[in-house]
Amino acid sequence: MRVGVLTGGGDCPGLNAVIRAVVRRGVQGYDFEFVGFRDGWRGPLEGTTSELGVAEVRGILPRGGTILGSSRTNPFQEEGGVERIKANLAQLGVDALVAIGGEDTLGVATRLHDLGVNVVGVPKTIDNDLSATDFTFGFDTAVNIAMEAIDRLHTTAESHHRVLVVEVMGRHAGWIALHAGIAGGANVVLIPEQPFDIDKVCEYVENRFKKQYAPIVVVSEGAVPVEGGGMSLLTGQKDAFGHVRLGGIGDRLAGEIEQRTGKEARAVVLGHVQRGGTPTAFDRWLATRFGLHAIAAVADGDFGKMMALRGTRIERVPLIDGTGELKLVDPGEYAEAAVFFGN
Numbered sequence: 001m002r003v004g005v006l007t008g009g010g011d012c013p014g015l016n017a018v019i020r021a022v023v024r025r026g027v028q029g030y031d032f033e034f035v036g037f038r039d040g041w042r043g044p045l046e047g048t049t050s051e052l053g054v055a056e057v058r059g060i061l062p063r064g065g066t067i068l069g070s071s072r073t074n075p076f077q078e079e080g081g082v083e084r085i086k087a088n089l090a091q092l093g094v095d096a097l098v099a100i101g102g103e104d105t106l107g108v109a110t111r112l113h114d115l116g117v118n119v120v121g122v123p124k125t126i127d128n129d130l131s132a133t134d135f136t137f138g139f140d141t142a143v144n145i146a147m148e149a150i151d152r153l154h155t156t157a158e159s160h161h162r163v164l165v166v167e168v169m170g171r172h173a174g175w176i177a178l179h180a181g182i183a184g185g186a187n188v189v190l191i192p193e194q195p196f197d198i199d200k201v202c203e204y205v206e207n208r209f210k211k212q213y214a215p216i217v218v219v220s221e222g223a224v225p226v227e228g229g230g231m232s233l234l235t236g237q238k239d240a241f242g243h244v245r246l247g248g249i250g251d252r253l254a255g256e257i258e259q260r261t262g263k264e265a266r267a268v269v270l271g272h273v274q275r276g277g278t279p280t281a282f283d284r285w286l287a288t289r290f291g292l293h294a295i296a297a298v299a300d301g302d303f304g305k306m307m308a309l310r311g312t313r314i315e316r317v318p319l320i321d322g323t324g325e326l327k328l329v330d331p332g333e334y335a336e337a338a339v340f341f342g343n
Contacts (some may be wrong), residue, residue, distance in 0.1 A: 001030070001032050001033070001095045001096065001298070001299075002032070002033045002034070002035065002092070002093050002094050002095050003022075003026060003032050003033070003034050003035075003094065003095065003096050003097070003098060003295070003298055004034070004035050004036075004037050004043075004044065004049075004089065004092070004094040004096070004097045004098070005019060005022055005023070005034060005035075005036055005037065005052060005068065005097070005098045005100070006036075006037040006040055006041065006043050006044065006068060006097065006098075006099055006100065006101075007019070007040065007066040007068050007069070007070050007100045007101060007105075007124070008040030008041055008070055008071065008072070008073070008099065008100070008101035008102075008104070008105030008108075009040065009070060009072060009101045009102045009103075009104055009105045009124070009125070010070070010072075010102070010125075010126070010275060011064070011065045011066055011070050011275055011276075012124060012125070012126045012137070012138030012141070012142070012275050013064045013126075013137070013138050013141040013142075013275070013276075013277065013278065013279030013280070013283050014124070014137035014138050014141070014279045014283040014284065014286070014287035015065065015066040015068075015070075015100060015124065015138075015287070016057075016060040016061065016063045016064075016065070016066060016067055017060075017061050017137070017279065017283070017284050017287035017288050017291065018100050018122050018124075018137070018287045018288070018290055018291040018294070019036075019052075019057055019060065019066070019067065019068065019100070019291070020057040020060050020061055020288070020291065021287070021288045021289075021290070021291025021292050021295070022034075022098055022291040022292075022294055022295045023052060023053065023054060023056070023057045024054060024057060025291070025292050025295050025296075026295045026298070026299075027053065027054050028054075029295075029299075030295070030299045032295070032298075032299075034052040034053060035049050035050075035051075035052055035092060035094060036049060036050040036051065036052035036056070036067075036068045037049055037068065037097075038050055038068060038069050039068075039069040039070060039071040039073070040069075040070050040071040040072065040073050040101070040105065041071070041073045041074065041075050041085075041105070041108055042071045042073040043068075044075075044085045044088050044089060044094075044097070045073060045075050045078060045081055045084055045085055045088070046084075046088075047088040047091070047092070049092065050068065052068075061284060061288075062278045062279070062284070063278070064275075064276050064277045064278055064279065065276070072104065074104070074108065075108060075112075076108065076111065082112065082115055085112070085117070086116075086117065089117070095118060096118040096119070096120065096298050096303065097109070097112075097117065097118065097119045097120070098119075098120050098121075098122065098294050098295065098298065099119055099120070099121050099122070100121075100122040100124050101121075101122075101123075101124050102123070102124050102125035102127075102130065102136075103125065103129070103130060103323050103326070105121075105124075106121045106123065106130075106306060106319055106322055106323045107323045109121050109319055110304075110319040110320050110323055113303060113304040113319060114304075118298075118301075118303045119303055119304065119319070120294050120297045120298050120302070120303060120304075120305055120306075120307075121294075121305070121306035121307070121319050121322065122290045122291065122294050122306070122307050123136045123290070123306055123307065123308070123322055124136055124137060124138060125138065125139070126138040126139050126141070126142040126169060126176065126274060126275060127139070127169060127170055127171065127172075127173050127175060127176065128173065128175040128176070128327070129170075129172060129173035129175065129326045129327050129328070130322045130323070130326075130327060131321065131322060131323075131324070131325045131326065131327040132306065132308045132317045132321040132322045133306075133307075133308035133309050133310070133317075133322065134308075134309045134310060134311070135286065135309050136286075137279070137283040137286045137287040137290065138275075138279070138283060139175065139176070139283075140279075140280045140282040140283050140286075141274075141277070141278075141279045141280045141283050142168075142169065142176050142180075142274040142275070143176055143179045143180045143183065144280055145270070145273060145274050145277070146166070146168050146176060146177075146180035146184070146218075146270055146274060147179075147180045147183045147184045149166060149184075149268070149270055149273075150166055150180060150181070150183075150184030150185070150186060150216055150218065151184055153166060153216060153268060154184075154185065154214075154216060157214035157215070157216060158213065158214050160214075160264070161209075161214055161263075161264075162214055162263070162264045162265065162266060163205055163214065163215050163217065163254065163257055163258070163261075163263050163264065163265035163266070164214070164215075164216050164217070164265070164266055164267075164268060165217045165219060165250050165253050165254040165257070165265060165266070165267045165268070166186070166216060166217065166218045166219070166250070166267075166268050166270065167219050167220075167221055167249055167250030167267060167268070167269045167270065167271075168180060168218060168219070168220060168221070168270050168274065169220070169221055169270075169271075169274050169275075170191065170192060170220030170221055170222055170223075171192070171220075171221060171222040172192050172222055172326055172328070173191075173192060173193065173220075173222075173326060173327065173328050173329060174189070174190075174191020174192055174193055174194075174220040174222075174223070174329050174334075175329060176220065176274070177189050177190065177191050177218050177219060177220040177223075178191060178329055178333065178334065178337055180218060181218035181337060182336075182337050182340075184216070184218070185216070185340075186216045186217065186218040186340075187204060187205075187208050187213075187215040187216055187217065187340065187341060187342060187343070188201055188204045188205070188215065188216075188217040188218070188341050188342070189217075189218045189219075189334075189337050189338075189341070190217065190218070190219040190220065190223040190253075191220045191223055191329055191334065192220050192222035192223050192224065193328050193329045193331075193334070194329075194331070194334055195223075195224050195225060195226045195227070196223060196224075196225055196226065197225070197226050198225055198253075198256050198257075198260070199260075201217065201253070201257065202256075202257055202260045202261050203342065204341050204342035205217070205257055205261055205263065205342075206261055206263075207342040207343070208342055208343070209263060211343075215342075217253065217257070219249055219250060219253055220249075221249055222249075223249055224249075250267035250268070250269050251267045251269075253267070254266055254267040286309060289309075289314050290307045290309075290314065292314075293307050293314040293316070294307050297316055302316060304318060304319055305317065305318060305319065306318070306319045306321070306322040308321075308322065
C-alpha cells in the first residue's frame with residue numbers, strides 16, 4: 001500500500017513526532033510506501049510531494065514545526081478541488097491518506113471521506129478544542145511556554161508596580177489561558193466562553209495592588225467583553241475557512257485598565273512563540289502514540305476515523321465526532337480559577 005501524509009493548519013510542536021511514528025511503523029510493520037504531501041491540502045490539490053521514508057524521518061522527533069510544511073488551503077473553495085485531489089492521488093498511486101490537523105484540516109478530511117477518499121485523521125491543535133479527545137498534542141507545550149512567560153513577568157510586574165496583560169492563543173476556547181493562568185499564578189484569567197466585565201477586571205486589579213502586589217492578567221485572543229463593553233477587537237480579515245483574524249485584545253485591555261485605574265499597564269502578546277520550538281515530553285509521547293494507531297487504522301482499512309485520547313487509551317472515533325462540535329471550557333472549571341481572581 002502507498003500512503004500519503006499531510007499536515008494542515010497552524011504548525012504546532014509534535015507534528016514531526018506523528019510523521020515519524022506513522023512512517024517508521026508503516027515501513028517496518030506493514031511494508032507500506034509513503035509520499036509526503038507539501039503544505040497541507042495544497043499538496044494533494046496541486047500534486048506537490050516530497051520523499052518520505054525512514055531516512056527522511058530520522059532525528060525529527062524533538063523538532064518543532066513540520067518537515068512537510070503546512071497551509072490553510074481549503075480544497076472545497078477551489079474550482080474542481082475534489083476532482084483534482086482524486087486525480088492526483090490516482091496518478092501518484094496513493095491508496096490512503098493520513099491527515100494531521102485541527103478542526104479545519106479534519107473537516108476537509110471528513111468531507112473527502114464521504115466522497116470516497118480513504119482518509120484517517122490525527123487531531124492537532126494547541127487550543128485543545130477538538131471534541132472526542134481528552135487532549136491534543138501541542139497543547140501541553142503551549143501551556144508550558146505561556147506558564148514560563150507568566151513566571152518571568154511576575155518579577156518585572158512587581159519591580160515596576162505595573163499591570164501586565166498576557167495575551168495567549170485561543171480563538172473559541174480558553175484552555176491555554178485557563179491552564180497557564182492557574183499554573184502561573186495569574187490574578188485574572190479571561191476566556192472566550194465567559195464574556196468579561198471590564199469594570200470587574202479593574203476591580204480585581206485594584207484589589208491586587210491594595211495587597212502590595214502587581215497583577216498579571218491572562219487573556220485568550222478570542223475573549224470578548226460583555227455586550228455593550230465598547231471594545232473593538234477584530235481586524236475583519238478572514239482566512240480560507242472563513243475565520244476572522246483575531247488580534248489586539250491584549251493591547252486594548254491594557255489601555256482600558258490603565259485609563260480606568262490610573263495604574264500603568266502593558267500588554268505582552270505571546271503569539272507564535274507558543275507554537276514554536278521543541279515539544280514537551282507529553283506532546284512527544286501523545287503524538288507518537290497517535291501516529292502508531294493511525295497507521296494501524298490504515299492497515300485495518302478503518303477509514304473515516306480519527307485517533308482520540310480517552311484516559312490513557314488511544315481509541316478510534318468517527319472523524320465527525322472530533323470536528324462536529326468544539327470542546328469548550330466548562331463553567332465549573334473556570335470557577336475553580338476564579339477563586340484566585342484579585343487575590
